[in-house]
Amino acid sequence: MLRVPGKPNVTGTAFGPQFIVAVEQFTEPRRRIVHDALARRMLPPATRLAIAACAWNVVRNQIVTWSERRFPGLWGSLLCRKRYGDDQYVEARSRGIGHVVLLGAGLDDRAYRGLTTPPPQTFELDLPDNSEYKRRRLVSIFSRVPPHARLIAVDFESADLSTCLGANGFRDDLPSLFIWEAVTQYLTETAVRRTLTALSRSAAGSRLIFTYVRRDFLDGTNLYQLPAVYTQFVGKQRLWHFGLDPSEVNALLQEYGWAEREQVGATEYRQRYLEPLGRQLGVTDVERFVLAERTSA
Numbered sequence: 001m002l003r004v005p006g007k008p009n010v011t012g013t014a015f016g017p018q019f020i021v022a023v024e025q026f027t028e029p030r031r032r033i034v035h036d037a038l039a040r041r042m043l044p045p046a047t048r049l050a051i052a053a054c055a056w057n058v059v060r061n062q063i064v065t066w067s068e069r070r071f072p073g074l075w076g077s078l079l080c081r082k083r084y085g086d087d088q089y090v091e092a093r094s095r096g097i098g099h100v101v102l103l104g105a106g107l108d109d110r111a112y113r114g115l116t117t118p119p120p121q122t123f124e125l126d127l128p129d130n131s132e133y134k135r136r137r138l139v140s141i142f143s144r145v146p147p148h149a150r151l152i153a154v155d156f157e158s159a160d161l162s163t164c165l166g167a168n169g170f171r172d173d174l175p176s177l178f179i180w181e182a183v184t185q186y187l188t189e190t191a192v193r194r195t196l197t198a199l200s201r202s203a204a205g206s207r208l209i210f211t212y213v214r215r216d217f218l219d220g221t222n223l224y225q226l227p228a229v230y231t232q233f234v235g236k237q238r239l240w241h242f243g244l245d246p247s248e249v250n251a252l253l254q255e256y257g258w259a260e261r262e263q264v265g266a267t268e269y270r271q272r273y274l275e276p277l278g279r280q281l282g283v284t285d286v287e288r289f290v291l292a293e294r295t296s297a
Contacts, residue, residue, distance in 0.1 A: 014106030
């Protein structure tokens with residue numbers, strides 16, 4: 001999607017969204033969708049220089065305009081997605097959730113920017129190159145990986161997640177929050193189901209938030225005004241494999257002891273985040289966010 005200057009040669013795809021969140025920090029606080037002072041610092045030096053130029057409104061507006069022309073609704077949707085994840089993170093912590101598990105952690109920095117105090121024990125799972133890059137950035141920022149976090153290198157297509165988590169001190173008898181953001185589309189259905197099987201051992205009351213790409217986009221039935229995204233991720237590179245129809249989500253979750261509590265997309269993003277702030281950003285419904293709760297153990 002958005003190509004970021006200075007992007008390192010890692011297998012992750014979190015740099016574009018993190019760039020968008022970092023640019024958002026130049027928006028005045030009362031109209032800001034996501035508040036994340038760490039976003040810029042998680043990115044490589046050349047990208048941080050590019051972000052600095054966005055302090056000028058004319059540069060920032062040109063970048064957003066270019067994004068909207070090529071990827072209509074993507075910029076606003078990524079910001080709203082991040083905000084929804086932040087809101088659910090804070091809500092889960094207020095309900096006494098203990099562990100937080102990031103499945104495909106990318107550059108998610110919620111555990112480091114003071115959304116909750118004290119920070120929860122956090123387990124961050126990602127591909128080896130992504131985990132190593134994040135480790136270096138955290139050491140650069142904090143002089144070490146903060147002690148409440150465990151960075152765990154895994155491949156979701158082959159790893160035994162329960163074993164990986166257990167070996168790093170995760171307790172499945174405690175209610176946990178699992179964050180699976182912008183990952184499922186990159187996996188095969190087998191890997192998605194393997195992950196859900198591992199999560200089926202979690203304690204009752206645990207929460208899962210995850211995004212998915214709509215199946216009608218992956219099969220080309222509806223491109224949601226995003227032909228460039230389809231060409232790059234589905235056609236040319238064939239990076240996206242798994243999708244769902246909104247009506248299928250709860251049935252899939254129920255197979256593994258989870259129940260859908262909420263599903264949000266473009267309509268909810270406008271109502272919750274854009275309209276109250278007076279923001280005119282477009283949003284797309286090609287990707288949706290789901291909140292689920294563990295109903296049995």
